[in-house]
Amino acid sequence: MCEAAAYILKDGKEELLLQDVDLIEPDGDDLRLVSIFGEQKTVKASIHSLNLVDHKVILVEK
Amino acid sequence: MCEAAAYILKDGKEELLLQDVDLIEPDGDDLRLVSIFGEQKTVKASIHSLNLVDHKVILVEK
Numbered sequence: 200m201c202e203a204a205a206y207i208l209k210d211g212k213e214e215l216l217l218q219d220v221d222l223i224e225p226d227g228d229d230l231r232l233v234s235i236f237g238e239q240k241t242v243k244a245s246i247h248s249l250n251l252v253d254h255k256v257i258l259v260e261k
Numbered sequence: 262m263c264e265a266a267a268y269i270l271k272d273g274k275e276e277l278l279l280q281d282v283d284l285i286e287p288d289g290d291d292l293r294l295v296s297i298f299g300e301q302k303t304v305k306a307s308i309h310s311l312n313l314v315d316h317k318v319i320l321v322e323k
Contacts, residue, residue, distance in 0.1 A: 201263045201313045224310040235314065246308035248286040249318065251263045252297065256311065 202235050203254040207244055213257065216240060220256060230258065264297050265316040269306055275319065278302060282318060292320065 205220045206213040217240050222233040232240045244258040267282045268275040279302050284295040294302045306320040 201265075201316060203263075203313055220311075221314045222310075222312055246311070248284075249282075249308070249311070250284055251265055251313075252283045254263060 201251075201254075203249075203251065203256045205232055205256045205258060207242065207258045207260060208247060209260060216242065216258065223256065223258075228261070263313075263316075265311075265313065265318045267294055267318045267320060269304065269320045269322060270309060271322060278304065278320065285318065285320075290323070 202219040202221055204218045205216045207216045217232050217234055219234045220232050221235045224231055229241045230244050243261045247257040247259040249256055264281040264283050266280045267278045269278045279294045279296055281296045282294050283297045286293055291303045292306050305323045309319040309321040311318050
C-alpha cells in the first residue's frame with residue numbers, strides 16, 4: 200500500500216494528525232484527509248511538502 | 262515503492278509534470294519536485310490534492 204502519515208507543522212514542530220492517509224483534498228477553505236480505513240479529518244491547513252518514499256505528508260496551518 | 266505521478270492543473274485539465282515523484286517541497290515561492298531517479302523540476306505551483314492509493318499528486322499553478 201502507498202498510504203502516508205500526515206503531520207501538521209505547529210510552531211515549527213511536526214505533530215501527527217492522521218496515519219494511513221489515502222486522500223487529501225480541499226474542502227472549501229479547509230483540507231479534508233481520508234485514511235484507507237475511512238477515518239476523516241478536516242483541518243485549516245494547506246499541503247506544505249511530501250516525502251513519499253518516507254510515507255510522509257507535511258501540512259502547515261493557515 | 263511509493264512514488265506518485267505529479268500532474269498540474271492548467272485550465273481545469275490535468276497535465277503530467279513528472280513521474281515517480283518522491284519529494285515535493287517549497288523552494289522559495291516555487292515547488293521543487295524530485296523523482297526517485299533524481300530528476301528535478303521546479304514549478305510555480307502549490308500542492309492541491311493527493312490520492313496516494315492511486316499514486317497521484319495534483320498541483321495547481323500559482
